[in-house]
Amino acid sequence: MAQSSKQVINFGAGPAKIPRQVLEQARDEILDCGCGISVMELSHRSADYAAINDRAIESVKELLDVPNNYKVLLMQGGGTAAFASVALNLLHRGEKADYILTGVWSTKAAKEASKYLKINYVYPKPEKFERIPDQSTWKLDPDAAYVYYCDNETVNGVEFPFIPETNGVPLVCDMSSNMLTRNFDVSKFGVVLACAQKNLGPAGITVLIVREDLIGNPSPICPTVMDYTLFANDNSLVNTPPTFIVYVFSLVLQWVKKQGGVAGMEQQSKAKSQLLYNTIADSDGFYSCPVDDGFRSRITVPFRLSAGPEADKQFLKESQDLGFLQLKGHRLVGGIRAAMYNAITVEEVKVLADFMTSFQERNPQFRLTQK
Ligand SMILES: Cc1ncc(COP(=O)(O)O)c(C=O)c1O
Known part of the structure; x- marks a missing residue:
């Protein structure tokens, strides 16, 4: 593709703008990431790649002040795979889950999860997504395996101004389009997920922050690449990760720190x-x-x-x-x-x-x- 000299501003919803400094650093290091070859040519089993992977995971922990009883996982399949993986890893807690619908993405997540468990909508699906019904009107099921919501609905522009109260039922949250845009208390959540292609870097990884007590009981039909237990035990190196994407993701995290x-x-x-x-x-x-x-x-x-x-x-x-x-x-x-x-x-x-x-x-x- 020809290079454009025109000044542009990219307001795309994802894949989205990546900080210029990050792209320049990636360009400068593309032939040699410090070990004589491109990061794209590094074995994911090498010490050099382990350092990149560890730095990315540690930076997420540092930026979000992740408590010690949580694991940070880097998985593939985008947000959509995580819609399924949440159900497949938490199914052991019960055969139904609560879903709070505030837009397109929470609706899609419920549809995907409905392949594996029964969905309870905490209020009837609204005709239009323009507001979040008052919490006092929600019908939460105390026996739900988890309560799911999307913190920022990328299509509909509805963002939660509060963290839902679930009375001890693990809270699962899709923060794909607002992770790292505001501080939040990780300890209030069972699982937080975010695909990378908005605030975190290029498309290709999904970051999951999972409380440890929810790990260890995947459904027998949970695919290897969606299994939180395997990813937690293997530092997200269960199979070949998208190594270049993880590297750029890590650069974005260093940029956020700055x-x-x-x-x-x-x-x-x-x-x-x-x-x-x-x-x-x-x-x-x-x-x-x-x-x-x-x-x-x-x-x-x-x-x-x-x-x-x-x-x-x-x-x-x-x-x-x-x-x-x-x-x-x-x-x-x-x-x-x-x-x-x-x-x-x-x-x-x-x-x-x-x-x-x-x-x-x-x-x-x-x-x-x-x-
Ligand atoms: C809030 C939210 N969740 C999930 C997704 C789905 O992500 P993916 O396309 O990576 O499956 C998107 C995509 O735009 C999104 O905005």
């Missing part, structure tokens, strides 16, 4: 989302976000032009021509979506916000007239 760690990223994500939501709020209804105020994502912001799909189309065309990449909303919901993962800077969001304001000024025909 940005002030998770607290630094949290501050930035707050500033970025405020910029965008303020622009929407100040637009006099020209732009709208479908999610209720208290549940709006700091990371993946869906919005649309109130004038309708044709107006969205023109916005997307112009923004694309100017170098804003991948702003098109997910195919299931349409509209526009800005994913503002850790690698996206406040300045880049400012450029988008300025474009939104200028687009509004230049297109009065899309202003809704009062009835």
